[in-house]
Amino acid sequence: MTIADRWLLPDGVDEVLPERAQVVEHLRRQLLDLYNCWGYDLVIPPMVEFTDSLLSGSGSDLDLMTFRITDQLSGRMMGIRADITPQTARMDAHSLRREGPSRLCYAGTVLHTRPRGPLESRTPISIGVELFGEATVAADIEVIELLLQSISSAGVENVHLDLGHVDIFRGLLADAGLSADSEAELFDLVQRKAARELGQWIEANISDPQLAGWLNVLPSLAGSVEVLAAAREKLAGAPAAVLAAVAQLEEIVAAIAERNVTVYLDLGELPGYHYHTGVVFAAYVQGYGKALGNGGRYDHVGEAFGRPRPATGFACNLKSLVSQSANNYAAKQGVFVAYSSNPAVTEQIAALRSQGERVVQGFDRQQVDYNELNCDRALVEQDGSWVIQKLS
Structure with a gap:
C-alpha cells in the first residue's frame, strides 16, 4: 500500500x-x-x-x-x-x-x-x-x-412496524413428519411467496388435505390488522399453538393501537426462524x-x-x-480563550467548564480558525473584568 x-x-x-x-x-x-x-x-x-x-x-x-x-x-x-x-x-x-x-x-x-x-x-x-x-x-x-x-x-x-410469529408456521408443521430437508424447501417457498411452486410442492409432499389448505393460504395472510381476522377464519381448526400465536398478535396490536405507527402483519414472514421462538418484529420508515x-x-x-x-x-x-x-x-458551540499566563484566566476557564461550557484555550502564537474550533464566543478582558463576547 x-x-x-x-x-x-x-x-x-x-x-x-x-x-x-x-x-x-x-x-x-x-x-x-x-x-x-x-x-x-x-x-x-x-x-x-x-x-x-x-x-x-x-x-x-x-x-x-x-x-x-x-x-x-x-x-x-x-x-x-x-x-x-x-x-x-x-x-x-x-x-x-x-x-x-x-x-x-x-x-x-x-x-x-x-x-x-x-x-x-x-x-x-x-x-x-x-x-x-x-x-x-x-x-x-x-x-x-x-x-x-x-x-x-x-x-x-x-414508522411502519412489521409483525409476525414463527409459531404459526412451526405449529402447522409440528405433526407433519417432514424431514429437515423437506421443511427447508417448504420454508424457502413460503418466504418467497412463490404461490404456484408452493402449491405444486404441497400437492407432491403433503397428504393431509387440511394441512395442505392451511399451508397454501399462509403466504396470502399479509397486510393490515384485518389479516388477523382472516387468519382466524382460514386457519380454523389449526393446532392450538397456531391459534395461540394469532391471539398473541391480536393482543400486541391492541396494546399499541394508540401509538402513531402503521402496523403490517405477515404471518408467513419468518426472520430468524431457527433462532426465534415466538413473535418477531421490525420497524421501518x-x-x-x-x-x-x-x-x-x-x-x-x-x-x-x-x-x-x-x-x-x-x-x-x-x-x-x-x-x-x-x-x-x-x-453547542464553545468559548475561545486566547493564550495567557495570567492565573485569573485559568480561574475563569475552570469556572466556565464547571458550568458545562465548551472552552477551547489557544496556544502561544496560534493561528485561530474559530470554525475549526467550533467556537462562536470569546472570553476577553474588558475594563478590568472578564466578559464573553459573541464572535462575528
Missing part, C-alpha cells in the same frame, strides 16, 4: 467524524437514560469472547457473520462479537443469575464479516434491550413499545431500505449456559437512527 492509499478503510468499515459523532453520542445517552427509566440495567459485554460461548444457540447466520481470532494465551478460538444478544444471555444465565425478570440494556460497536445488505456498515453501533425471565406476551409488548419509543425519541416519524430496529422472542438461547430462560428483546443501529432523525442535535 502506498502512502497515498493509507487513509483507505476496508469496505463496509466506516468512521464517525466529530459533527456526526456528537449526534450519535447524544442519542446514545438519551436512549440509555430512557431504558434506565423503564428499569433496564446497563451492561458492557466484552468485544471478544471464546466462540464456544459467543455463538452458543445463535444459529448459523451469526456464525458466518463472526470474525475469528486465536487467543495467544490459551490457544482457543475467540470471536469478535457480531451481535450483543448472546452475550447478554450469558450474563443473565451465568454472571447475574437473577430469579425474577431481568431487564438489561447495552450499547456498543459490533463487527460483521460481511455487510447484512447493500451499502450497509460492517461496524454498526448496536443499542438495545433484553428482557429475561418472563414468558408472557406482556414482555413482548413492553419491548415493542420501548422500540417504538426509542425511534420516536430519535426524531423519526411515520419509508424511503430507507433496511430496518431501523428489529427483535423478537428467543426462549432457548440460555440453554447452552445451563439455564434456559424466556427472553425477548430488540436492537437498533444508532447510525441508522441518526441518519433518519428529524431532530436537530447541533452541538
